[in-house]
Amino acid sequence: MQRNRTARSAVLGLSVRRPASRPFTSRTSSALRRRIVLGLLVLAALVLITISFRESQDGPLHTVQSGVASLLQPLEVAINRVARPFEDAYDWTAGLFGARSEAAKLRRENALLQQQVIQNESALQENVDLKRLLEYASAPSFPADYRPLAAEVLARPASAFEQEIVVSVGSADGVQQNAPVVTREGLVGQVTILNEHASRVRLLTDEQSAVSAVDLRTGAGGIVGHGQAGDALILERVSKKDVIKVGDEIITAGTRAGQLASLFPKGIPIGRVTYVGELDTDLYKQVQIRSDVDFSSLDSVLVLVGRKPAPVLP
Amino acid sequence: MNVNAADSAIVGAIVFVAVLLQATVFASFDVLGGTPDVLLLVLLGVALLRGSVTGALAGFGGGLLLDVITLDTLGLAALILALTGYWVGRYGETTGRARAHAPVVAVVVATILVALIGFFLHFLLGEEVSARRALVEALLAGLGLNLIFGAPVFALVRSLLRPRTGAERAIEVRLLG
Numbered sequence: 001m002q003r004n005r006t007a008r009s010a011v012l013g014l015s016v017r018r019p020a021s022r023p024f025t026s027r028t029s030s031a032l033r034r035r036i037v038l039g040l041l042v043l044a045a046l047v048l049i050t051i052s053f054r055e056s057q058d059g060p061l062h063t064v065q066s067g068v069a070s071l072l073q074p075l076e077v078a079i080n081r082v083a084r085p086f087e088d089a090y091d092w093t094a095g096l097f098g099a100r101s102e103a104a105k106l107r108r109e110n111a112l113l114q115q116q117v118i119q120n121e122s123a124l125q126e127n128v129d130l131k132r133l134l135e136y137a138s139a140p141s142f143p144a145d146y147r148p149l150a151a152e153v154l155a156r157p158a159s160a161f162e163q164e165i166v167v168s169v170g171s172a173d174g175v176q177q178n179a180p181v182v183t184r185e186g187l188v189g190q191v192t193i194l195n196e197h198a199s200r201v202r203l204l205t206d207e208q209s210a211v212s213a214v215d216l217r218t219g220a221g222g223i224v225g226h227g228q229a230g231d232a233l234i235l236e237r238v239s240k241k242d243v244i245k246v247g248d249e250i251i252t253a254g255t256r257a258g259q260l261a262s263l264f265p266k267g268i269p270i271g272r273v274t275y276v277g278e279l280d281t282d283l284y285k286q287v288q289i290r291s292d293v294d295f296s297s298l299d300s301v302l303v304l305v306g307r308k309p310a311p312v313l314p
Numbered sequence: 315m316n317v318n319a320a321d322s323a324i325v326g327a328i329v330f331v332a333v334l335l336q337a338t339v340f341a342s343f344d345v346l347g348g349t350p351d352v353l354l355l356v357l358l359g360v361a362l363l364r365g366s367v368t369g370a371l372a373g374f375g376g377g378l379l380l381d382v383i384t385l386d387t388l389g390l391a392a393l394i395l396a397l398t399g400y401w402v403g404r405y406g407e408t409t410g411r412a413r414a415h416a417p418v419v420a421v422v423v424a425t426i427l428v429a430l431i432g433f434f435l436h437f438l439l440g441e442e443v444s445a446r447r448a449l450v451e452a453l454l455a456g457l458g459l460n461l462i463f464g465a466p467v468f469a470l471v472r473s474l475l476r477p478r479t480g481a482e483r484a485i486e487v488r489l490l491g
Contacts, residue, residue, distance in 0.1 A: 034400075037367050041374045041396045048378075048389030053439060061388060068382045076338050076383070083339045090343070 129300045136184035137302060143265035146180075146304040149173055153298045154198060163206035163226075163295070164189075169303055170197040178263045180304045185292035186269035187211065187252060188301055199303070204270070205231050205295050212253040213270050218243045221253055224270055224289060231295050233271055235287035240278055242285070248273045250289055265304070321475065325360055325368060328474055329376040332356040337383045348455025350463045353380065354428060357399050358420050358464075359471030362410070366403030373399030387439065394431050398424050421464045422457065429453045 051061050130150065137148040151167035169175050171194050181188040181201045189209065193200035202209055204224065211224045213235060220242030222235040235250060250273065254266025271291035278285045336353040343349055353376055361369025373395030380391045402420045410416030433449060 034366050034370075034404075038370050038396070038400050041370055041400075042393065045374065045377075045389040045393035045396060049387055049393065049435075049439075052388035065382050065385065065388060069385060072334070072383055075334055079334055079338045087339070087342065094345075 126299060132184040133300060133302050136182075141267060143267060143304060145307050146265060147307060148302040149175065149305050151181075151199075151301050151303050153301060163203040163209075164192070165201050165203065165298060165301075167199050167201055167301055167303065168197070170195045170199050172196045174305045175199050175303050176306060179306070180264045180268065181301050182268055182304060183293055183298070183301055185294075186271060187264065187291075188293055188295070188298065190263060191303065201301070203295050204233065204291065204293075211264055211270065212255065213250050214253045215242075215244050215273075216249040216251050217245075218248070220244050222284075222287065224250065227288065231291065233289040233291055235273070235289055236284065238285040238287050240283070240285055244273055244276050244285065244287055246273050246276055321364075322368075324474060325364065325372055326375065328356055328360065328471060329353070329372050330379065333376050333379045333383065337380060345459060346455040347451045348453070348457075348459055350459035351425065351428070351456060352463065352467060354395070354398070354424060355421070355460060355464055355467040356471055357395055358402050358417070358424055359468045360475070361399045361403035362406040362417065362420060362468075363472065363475055364403070365407055366400045369399030369403030370396045371399075373397070390432075390435055390439075394428055394435070397431065398428055401427070417464060417468055418461070421460050425457045425460050426453065429456070 048061075051059075052065075055061050133148070133150060136142060142148070149169055151169040153165050154168050155166035167181070175191060175194060177191060177194050179191040179199075181190060187204055189201045189203040189206070191199045192202045204211065205226050207226045209224075209226060212221065213224045214221045220238055222238040224233055224235055226232075227234045235244075238244060250270045252264040252266055252268040252270060254264065269292070271289040271293075273287055274290045275288035276285060277287075332353045336351065340350050340352045357369065357373050357376060360372045364372075374392045377391035377393070377395035378388065380386075380395075381388045402424055405420060405423075406416060410419065413419075429449060429452075433445065
């Protein structure tokens with residue numbers, strides 16, 4: 001290591017021949033060389049980026065790039081072939097680790113899709129039901145003094161002793177007390193309890209239901225009420241001299257005792273006669289009716305909102 | 315001079331093989347959204363062992379070759395790896411000399427640097443790159459993989475590059491042990 005004699009010479013006061021100063025030390029030239037190399041490389045890279053980015057795909061630089069890439073392609077293919085078994089082994093192993101979570105994920109997706117399928121099928125059926133209601137409301141047989149109000153069934157009978165349902169319309173929608181409730185298949189019942197946005201409907205199969213009805217063919221009249229079992233209906237107080245046959249259609253009479261207005265407009269289908277019998281000891285015929293309405297699976301109904309004031313019961 | 319030429323040829327060969335392996339094999343080695351950057355690890359080993367100039371040249375050459383093979387914009391990877399090779403080489407020549415943790419620091423800083431510069435350059439070129447994907451998900455997984463692969467790659471690079479003379483060894487960074 002060279003000794004620095006400057007301080008010593010100053011102390012001694014002797015004139016010393018100093019060696020000629022070199023413009024660059026080894027350390028300086030090394031740093032300069034580093035920076036020049038880096039600068040040139042950065043410049044070259046920037047020039048390449050600029051030309052490559054601005055040049056079209058068939059430009060000279062891209063042509064050279066494609067040519068060199070083609071030359072190296074056999075090497076890449078060879079390496080891929082050698083590495084393929086190892087890649088497959090890794091993928092197989094990685095697949096094992098992910099198989100369990102993937103199976104759980106697929107099970108969750110499957111459950112969700114099944115729910116969606118059920119919802120879609122339900123929506124489709126609801127669509128079909130509502131279309132049928134619409135067709136009935138537009139039909140000539142629909143009571144003229146009423147307008148239909150579609151309602152969704154919100155709740156069903158909790159037990160066999162309660163033949164009532166709750167529907168999604170109420171007084172705010174124009175529903176009146178004792179309003180008739182129908183479907184395309186026929187009479188369902190009447191509104192018994194009225195709330196602002198929901199109503200309770202007593203079904204025709206309820207023991208307290210009673211509807212004046214007539215035979216569409218012969219005009220024989222009676223009162224439809226609940227039968228002995230299930231959804232069975234009977235037509236009571238049919239005179240023995242009236243003619244009724246099995247298969248006759250029974251509709252609402254629209255009147256009570258011939259003169260008094262009924263709560264139900266005339267002409268709403270109730271059901272068809274399935275049995276007619278009479279005993280010598282009875283005053284009236286025994287007539288059984290089967291309704292086309294499936295009271296156990298009601299989804300949508302039409303509540304009849306009268307254009308005229310509702311008749312008042314005595 | 316012959317020794318330097320032979321040393322340069324070995325560095326070139328190592329970088330060449332690393333580029334091919336990175337482009338064909340390790341690019342598809344996906345673990346938790348990230349891939350190991352074997353080319354970067356080889357470059358770090360070369361730069362720490364041979365200095366900033368060699369690191370910059372090796373980075374430029376390896377990056378340019380990678381751009382050619384992947385048909386990407388020429389010069390993009392070359393610029394990123396040249397800067398990274400130079401910085402790591404300077405780190406090895408100065409602060410990182412004779413430090414046992416130098417390789418780990420180099421791997422961590424270089425991985426993050428490459429990701430940031432790469433994202434910035436791709437953004438400047440108008441390419442749509444998800445910042446979350448590139449700088450969070452892929453970077454974290456890639457950093458972990460680089461730390462795992464770093465030791466064996468450094469050992470391989472050290473075994474391939476000729477041992478230094480006494481004077482040269484004085485400025486060499488101890489990579490392992």
